[in-house]
Amino acid sequence: MDQVSIGGGQTLTRVPFSDYQDPALLDQEQRLLFEGPVWNYLCLETDIPNAGDWRTTFIGRMPVVVVRTEAGGIAAFENRCLHRGSLICLDNAGHAKDFTCVYHAWRYDLSGNLKSIAFSRGVNGKGGMPESFNPDDHATRKPRIETIAGLVFGTFSDATPDIETFIGPEVSAALHRIASRELKVIGRFTEVLPNNWKLYAENVRDSYHASLLHVFFATFRINRLSQGGGIDVSDNGGCAVSTTHAPTQETDTAYDGIRSVDDGLHLSDPSMLDAENEHGDTVRQQILSVFPGFAMQRTYNVMAIRQFVPTGVGRTNLNWIYLGYADDTPRLRRRRLKQLNLAGPAGFVSMEDGCIGNFVERGAVAARNGVSLLEMGGNGVESQETRATETAIRGFWKMWRRIMGQ
Ligand code: FES
Numbered sequence: 001m002d003q004v005s006i007g008g009g010q011t012l013t014r015v016p017f018s019d020y021q022d023p024a025l026l027d028q029e030q031r032l033l034f035e036g037p038v039w040n041y042l043c044l045e046t047d048i049p050n051a052g053d054w055r056t057t058f059i060g061r062m063p064v065v066v067v068r069t070e071a072g073g074i075a076a077f078e079n080r081c082l083h084r085g086s087l088i089c090l091d092n093a094g095h096a097k098d099f100t101c102v103y104h105a106w107r108y109d110l111s112g113n114l115k116s117i118a119f120s121r122g123v124n125g126k127g128g129m130p131e132s133f134n135p136d137d138h139a140t141r142k143p144r145i146e147t148i149a150g151l152v153f154g155t156f157s158d159a160t161p162d163i164e165t166f167i168g169p170e171v172s173a174a175l176h177r178i179a180s181r182e183l184k185v186i187g188r189f190t191e192v193l194p195n196n197w198k199l200y201a202e203n204v205r206d207s208y209h210a211s212l213l214h215v216f217f218a219t220f221r222i223n224r225l226s227q228g229g230g231i232d233v234s235d236n237g238g239c240a241v242s243t244t245h246a247p248t249q250e251t252d253t254a255y256d257g258i259r260s261v262d263d264g265l266h267l268s269d270p271s272m273l274d275a276e277n278e279h280g281d282t283v284r285q286q287i288l289s290v291f292p293g294f295a296m297q298r299t300y301n302v303m304a305i306r307q308f309v310p311t312g313v314g315r316t317n318l319n320w321i322y323l324g325y326a327d328d329t330p331r332l333r334r335r336r337l338k339q340l341n342l343a344g345p346a347g348f349v350s351m352e353d354g355c356i357g358n359f360v361e362r363g364a365v366a367a368r369n370g371v372s373l374l375e376m377g378g379n380g381v382e383s384q385e386t387r388a389t390e391t392a393i394r395g396f397w398k399m400w401r402r403i404m405g406q
């Protein structure tokens, strides 16, 4: 494939470090990208099963409320009071008949429509809002909603295609495989990443690093590049799924001589890696990503969603949602919880992802004119039957640059 050229002569194999560092990009990304032609993960449908159930979430840095309406539908609106801008909902989740802002008690219905204003006629005939003020002239910002496999996504752009088209057939198949039964949240927390959100967006698309940075993966043969698998990238470049199959060979010398792997190590409690084959296939790990800020993984019996939310140019909130199935047996639920020691900020595998973005930030702090290099697996963004490739990262940048006009 030809070198893919971007406006200004850039190629997808080079990313200027300024793209992670420029504070001005944070506002541009909010306006053009997160509020642009993309699907933002909002919550699980099961987070809001009954009318009046709500959860707060984010579209980029914008706080958002997602609500189950009286009619059984899903509504979402910017979590910003139309009066003077206070958060309308302060907690992570709850149940309500309507929403009243804490500051001056402006009241909203479950769909985020302004319904009433305290003291709008003033007190004792004095003060109050002018006659000309009409609540109907003031509307909260509402994203368009779509659901897929029990997940709720929102977009502010009419130009965003339906979610199935946006993520493409391969990512869709992986998503439906993981969400093949009703999902149940079995844990959630936020990990603060000391780095730009795009370094994490790259990391979840970078299966080439997994068995090298995460020594646990290669040592205990959970994920080696020599196992079968590959990466599928959506047509728009922004969404991808990496798949790892079970090892087929007893002896695997692919990692001999690579300093990060020590085959002399053994787990003193190997039961942590006792896996149940729930799907009857050879897939051991799948990590899928949806542009811009969503990833979902399945490693053995571990399932998790990761939503990454920029909070500053060099700071990101990583919202982890651990998942089981609603009909898990107690034994299987215990197994998932035990294997979840692989994930999270102190996970045997994921802990390194919590610091590697900051290693890049610190390494490249004085490199504004330098570039990050993405040549593994060529220079295109096509799907490949190998994970020794950076094709999905190049796909991320293809979409980022198209939307940002860079
Ligand atoms: S800021 Fe919400 S009522 Fe005043």
Ligand SMILES: [Fe+2]
Pocket (backbone or CB within 6 Å): 203, 209, 210, 213, 214, 350, 353
């Ligand atoms: Fe990783």
